[in-house]
Amino acid sequence: MxxxxxxxxxxxxxxxxxxxxxxxxxxxxxxxxxxxxxxxxxxxxxxxxxxxxxxxxxxxxxxxxxxxxxxxxxxxxxxxxxxxxxxxxxxxxxxxxxxxxxxxxxxxxxxxxxxxxxxxxxxxxxxxxxxxxxxxxxxxxxxxxxARDLPFAKADGKRVWTYRHAMTPPEMPKKLLVIGSGAIGIEFASFYNDMGCDVTVVEMLDRIVPVEDKDVSAFLEKSLTKQGMTIMTGAGVEDINVSASGVKAKIKAKDGKVSETEFTHCITAIGIxxxxxxxxxxxxxxxxxxxxxxxxxxxxxxxxxxxxxxxxxxxxxxxxxxxxxxxxxxxxxxxLGNKEVHPHPLDRGNIPGCTYCHPQIASVGLTEAKAKEAGHEVKAGTFPFIGNGKAIALGEAEGFVKTVFNAKTGELLGAHMVGAEVTEMIQGFVVGKTLETTEAELMQTVFPHPTISESMHESVLASYGRALHI
Structure with missing residues (x-):
């Protein structure tokens, strides 16, 4: 039947x-x-x-x-x-x-x-x-x-892991290689680094989290390096030799030199x-x-x-x-005949992205570079958390909020953040973009004090040379 x-x-x-x-x-x-x-x-x-x-x-x-x-x-x-x-x-x-x-x-x-x-x-x-x-x-x-496998090193759950293996590890890695620095790779790199593991991240492009604004990428790399990670950009893993005790990886660095390094485990995060x-x-x-x-x-x-x-x-x-x-x-x-529903097509430009590393990153819309590539004349402003009272009180003064506007129309083109709780704050800018806001409405919005979200307001003001607290 x-x-x-x-x-x-x-x-x-x-x-x-x-x-x-x-x-x-x-x-x-x-x-x-x-x-x-x-x-x-x-x-x-x-x-x-x-x-x-x-x-x-x-x-x-x-x-x-x-x-x-x-x-x-x-x-x-x-x-x-x-x-x-x-x-x-x-x-x-x-x-x-x-x-x-x-x-x-x-x-x-x-x-x-x-x-x-x-x-x-x-x-x-x-x-x-x-x-x-x-x-x-x-x-x-x-x-x-x-998860996508490396052609020369398929995940076995023992020494070579995907995100799924990394969530239920049979043992704590001592020295971990993370291949790929997108959201999944960076989140696991951050987790295992905080747990006490020696972590190396290899990214083939010229910066980590490459879909983010370049200022966010630069800040995050500096922060993760300060936390003890080894970050290799413009580099590639050419081969992996897996044994019962670990993995040997041939890594081609940015300068073209190939070295062989031993790790206890490897996470592949190279796409889906x-x-x-x-x-x-x-x-x-x-x-x-x-x-x-x-x-x-x-x-x-x-x-x-x-x-x-x-x-x-x-x-x-x-x-x-x-x-x-x-x-x-x-x-x-x-x-099927329902006249009460009015579906709207998805606007991919209003979809936020969040990465829960330490510090967090979040963004929506165009980066400054992409906005310029698209032909926009832009106004962009950045406000650092060091100028925000709540961030200082929390002991989380590292980070910033960056906003990108169309200089002629005032349209909010993009917003980019790095720091504490930014994954909770980004939705304010997502709502703004969905409502097709301009800098005028954002400037007139009253942000509560003391909150880290005041940095959002200040970044808008900074885009127009009006920041108050820096």
Whole structure:
């Protein structure tokens, strides 16, 4: 017997489960297909458990620097890796159970198993219980992505790790090589460095976190180097020899010299591969390097087949996937005759990026360089945390906020931050960009005192030569 639905969502990550919930809210009979764990990579092996790890490392850092705050802690402060990982897994389990509850609350049918499309609006689900056939008026593919392997050093979980292995390490690395300095690479480099490991980061481009504004990259490299990390930019790992005791890496430095260095472990963080193979997409969707090509609402070339999240073009972020899920669900409801919904296409220029290293970085919109490349005449201003009373009181005076405006229209083109709690502050500028604000509204906004967010106001003022506290 074939089960029939209005919508079937293939994959239950932050894109898939949110799309399913919104479909259910709109009165559509909805099912979700998941092969592993509800919540997908983000809740179980990505965004959330990594933040739990980083929080433990942050607390350790503060404990080790208690004297900076006039405090004395008796005895040696040590990290219990097993307990740290256990706490992280407990957080992931709690959220997984939360998604399970949300599925029940919204009357969404969950089919656990391997889903394969048999057409634009039909699929089979294979599990230990056998094979089910499902059909729907619409299908949303939300299968996500996985870590990309190095061709000459595939992850084995012992000496060569992906982010997934790095979250449940069998032992604490003594000397760690991190290949790649995007968000994932830098977060794990920061975590293991705070935990006491000797960390080297190798980045093939000329600066770390290369998608960020160059001023943020320069500040972060200086800060991480000060914390004891070795940062190699313009460098590449040419070969890795893995043994039972560690890895030997041939690294070509910026000057062209190749050296061989021994490490106990290696994390590869060189990008992602979409999970789009062997699920029946070959004739149903247009693909580019494995990513499903979609319109601004998530439609593929096949009527009734939609796609969202990390299996589609970037940026590959959980919050982007969730937003796409809502947009897609509302577009489907509209196609099915709902006149009360008015879906809006996603504006990729308003998607914030956050990296939870120490110090944190956050940004939205164009960097100063990209704004100039796009032909804008720009006004840019920076305000350092050393001029902010709250940052000084917190002992977090390292960091800054930078804003970029169109000099002619006053449009906010981008905002870039590095320092304490900036991942919580960036949303103020995201709201501003979404509302198409100019410098005038931001200057007239009253920011509470004392807060680090006052640096946001000051950076706007600095862009126009009006900063008050520096």
């Amino acid at each position: 074939t089960a029939q639905y209005d919508v079937i969502v293939l994959g239950s990550g932050p894109g898939g489960y949110v799309a399913a919930i919104r479909c259910a809210q709109l009165g559509l009979k909805t099912a979700i297909v998941e092969r592993e764990l509800l919540g997908g990579i983000c809740l179980n092996w990505g965004c959330i458990p990594t933040k739990a790890l980083l929080r433990s490392a942050e607390i350790l850092h503060y404990a080790q620097h208690a004297s900076d705050y006039g405090l004395k802690i008796a005895g040696k402060i040590e990290a219990d890796l097993e307990a740290v990982v256990k706490r992280s897994r407990g957080v992931a389990k709690q959220l997984n159970q939360g998604v399970t509850h949300l599925m029940k609350k919204n009357k969404i049918t969950v089919h656990m198993g391997e889903g394969t499309l048999t057409g634009p609006t039909s699929l089979t689900v294979k599990s230990d219980k056998g094979e089910e056939k499902l059909t729907a008026k619409h299908v949303i593919v939300a299968t996500g992505a996985r 591969v979409p999970n789009t193979e062997n699920i029946g997409l070959e004739k149903l969707a247009e693909m580019d390097r494995g990513f499903i090509q979609i319109d601004p609402y998530g439609r593929t070339k096949s009527k009734g087949l939609w796609a969202i999240g990390d299996c589609t073009p970037g940026p590959w972020l959980a919050h982007k996937a969730s937003h796409e899920g809502v947009t897609c669900a509302e577009a489907i409801a509209k196609d």
